[in-house]
Amino acid sequence: MPTLFDPISFGAIAAPNRVVMAPLTRGRATREHVPQPLMADYYAQRASAGLIITEATGISRQGLGWPFAPGLWTDEQTEAWKPIVAAVHAAGGRIVAQLWHMGRIVHSSIGGAQPVSSSATTAPGQAHTYDGKQDYEEARPLRLDEFPGLLDDYERATKNAKVAGFDGVQIHAANGYLIDQFLRDNSNFRTDDYGGHPENRIRLLREVTERVAGVIGADRTAVRLSPNGNSQGVKDSNPEAVFVPAAKALAEIGIAFLELREPGPDGTFGRSDQPRLSPEIRQVFPGPLVLNSDYLGDTAQAALDSGVADAISFGRTFLANPDLPERLRTGAPLNPDNMATWYSQGPEGYIDYPTLESVAAE
Structure with a gap:
């Protein structure tokens, strides 16, 4: 085993x-x-990662x-990403942009309009806004005539990621x-065709992935799913019935990799009473x-040894440890x-975490 x-x-x-x-x-x-x-x-500090997946990056103001x-929907945003990507490459790293549409999690004070979703629902809890936390607002269902524009937004963001020099993109379909x-x-x-049977609920994921892959190549397209448990109020009564077919559809498209966020019953940042679906x-x-x-x-290596995982993605540990692979x-x-x-804004807690090399030099 690797x-x-x-x-x-x-x-x-x-x-x-x-x-x-x-x-x-x-x-x-x-x-x-x-x-x-x-x-x-x-990002350059963390270039020793096998691969960097960027923070979630908006495909549109909506x-x-x-x-x-x-974001990655304007020329100004795209130009600003260029030196970031170049710095990672100069440090020997590889980096993909994560493409993000938050749906009902968007607050109108930031998105500029009523949030959209699959259906007229409201997320639990409160949104982070520039004016502090505010209650989430009810989303309106996306109309059928809006789906082409949504796919266009994903295509534009993918084209901009190519222009910025990213090695690929990941579609955020989780959390x-x-x-x-x-x-x-x-x-x-x-x-309608986007609801009801799992095949219909998978439709948007498949259409977005096909559109993105058509721009940058399936071999540079990835997807993130969270197939078990409650995430920001979203949960499925039979996750195996929807996420296993979803993974099969992504395999048929030929994506570069699939990432699964799977909290366990004793997770430190999110817990789930539904079993992990990665074996299936x-x-x-x-x-x-x-x-x-x-x-x-140790648990990461055990997941590789089991044959289920090919790689492990680390979040908070990478946040605090720029040289995580060496550690x-x-x-x-x-x-x-x-x-x-x-x-928070600024360098504190962002670029000032010590590396083993910096500590040894003191």
């Missing part, structure tokens, strides 16, 4: 190890969702509802955001399968992350 430190090919992307940096929202862009130069330092999160809102039966009550998905998805959620070095390889202690600076 180790975490053996090379792997994610489609057309050759990675030197199987330690993937998971997408991590950090809130360091401008209010116009333009990436800032500080982000180049942050789809982006997180304060100071970056209770728009595509996930279509996939699961407690948020999708449609009676492994049976229908022969491509690289990347698992995520609360992994450490895992040597068994060095890990820096704890500072939750207070996860989404």
Whole structure:
């Protein structure tokens, strides 16, 4: 069996190890969702990852509802990503852009209009806004005549990712955001071709993936799913019936890799009372399968040894440990992350986490 430190090919992307940096929202862009130069330092520091998946990046103003999160729908945003991608490449890394539409999680004070979703539902809890936390608003169902425009938004963001120099893209179809809102039966009550039977609820995922792959190539297209448990109020009564066929459809498209966020019953950041579906998905998805959620070095290697996972993506541990692959390889202690600076602006808690090399030099 491979180790975490053996090379792997994610489609057309050759990675030197199987330690993937998971997408991590950090809130360091401008209010116009333009990436800032500080982000180049942050991502370049983490270029020893086998592959970096960027923080979730909006495909449109309609789809982006997180304060100071970056976008990829304007020329200004695209140009601002170029030096960030170049810095990662100069440091020897590989980086893909995660494409994001938040659906009902968008607040109108940021998105500029009533949020959209599969159906008229309201997310539980409150939204992060520029004016503090506010209650989520009821979303309106996407009309059938709006789907072509939504696909165009994904296509435009993918084209912009190519222009910016990214090695590929990942479609965010997890964590209770728009595509996930279509996939699961407690948020999708449609009676048209996008609702009801799992085959219909998978339709948007398949159409988005085909459109994106048509722009950048299936071998540079990835997808993230969260097939078990509640995520921002979105849950399915029979996840195996929808997510296994979804994974099979993605395999037929030939995507570069599939990432699964699968919290367990004792997760430190999200818990689930539904069993992990990765063993069942492994049976229908022969491509690289990347698992995520609360992994450490020993449990990550055990997942590879089981034959279910081909690589592991690390989130909070990569946030706090720029040199995470080396720390895992040597068994060095890990820096704890500072939750207070996860989404703050500026360098604190962003580019100032120490590396083993910097500590040794003191």
